[in-house]
Amino acid sequence: MSAVVERGTGRTAAAVPGWAVVLWAVAGLCLALVISAIGVFTVPVGLVLVVVLLVARQGAASPAALVGAGALPLTIAWLNRGGPGEVCRVIEDGTSCTETWSPWPFLAAGVLMVAAGVALVVRARRRAARGSV
Template sequence: MRTSMWPWFCAWFLVGALASLALLTVLTVGVFLLPIALVAAVFLATRRGRRAGLAGLVSGFGVPLLYVAFLNRGGPGNVCTTTATGQSCVDEYSPWGWLAAGVVFLIAGIVLGMVLQRRTPLR
């Protein structure tokens, strides 16, 4: 990607990550994060040159999915942790679906950005 596209890509990437995190946590803090993501998206959408890094939105959407995969890396099933003071057990999901979805979004955004860059003439 051209150097002028990276700031836009990163800005849209952050908005995508925030929106995805808001959707994943909608029953807790997501209710408060979603308006912030929407305001940021509107702010970026009203700027000149906004389309340059719009593909970052797709890539950013995959980051919270990768984090969920990381949190469930011991799963699927009941995972117990023993410490000096006791034991705690947590039921974890399979990380493979989350990992696959996160990687697909991350790579799709990068590829889309490269395709759009080739179609956009130099200014």
């Protein structure tokens, strides 16, 4: 991690710290879970993280929220990896069958979100390292 001099202050500041990137990703995941039943618990956590990160002046790492949010469609794609259609599994007392969706749209959305988040964070880190924040 490189240090840059903040304009007009003469102080050095971390370019875009890794901990901020991780916390923004966690906030993105918490906020993306608003569509699920556990969103009632995760959304407040995500909002608190966003406020803490903004107060700590770590907004440059905010695109990492896309990485966290992209984890949700990637998880849905993984859970539907046998689909589309009916998927049966052998269990202790016989078989269990479940109707699954096509994983491909979820995979595409997740990969695009994660790739965009990573690209934007890398760009922010390079800009911060050059001192043009």
